[in-house]
Amino acid sequence: MSRTESVSIQMDKILDDVIKGADEALGKCIDKVSKESVQKLKNTSPKKTGDYAKSWSIKKGKGNEQTVYNKEYQLTHLLENGHVIRNAKGTYGRTNGIKHIAPVEEWASEELPREIERELQ
Helix, strand or coil: CCHHHHHHHHHHHHHHHHHHHHHHHHHHHHHHHHHHHHHHHHHHCCCCCCHHHHCEEEEECCCCCEEEEECCHHHHHHHHHCCEEECCCCCEEECCCCCCCHHHHHHHHHHHHHHHHHHHC
């Protein structure tokens, strides 16, 4: 084995260690931000019955992929954006949406890069 091959093998090992460390840091940051997002959604969601607010959860996918979702998924769009209602007299009206998902989504998209940067320093 020549000297250049030895250096190449050592560099490959170093790069593998760096990549592995960065991947672990990324997973840790994604986990932290998604858990905080769930907590924020539980705190800011409408709580008329309480079931909707308690239903926020995390679904883990391949690799570091995580999805924050609500088990009462049918209500998320209606509560966020409002919907048409019919009262007892048969007339129609509209409810106002309660913006609770969009602010948390915006916070998470800004927080994740900051958290990754902190973790990698």
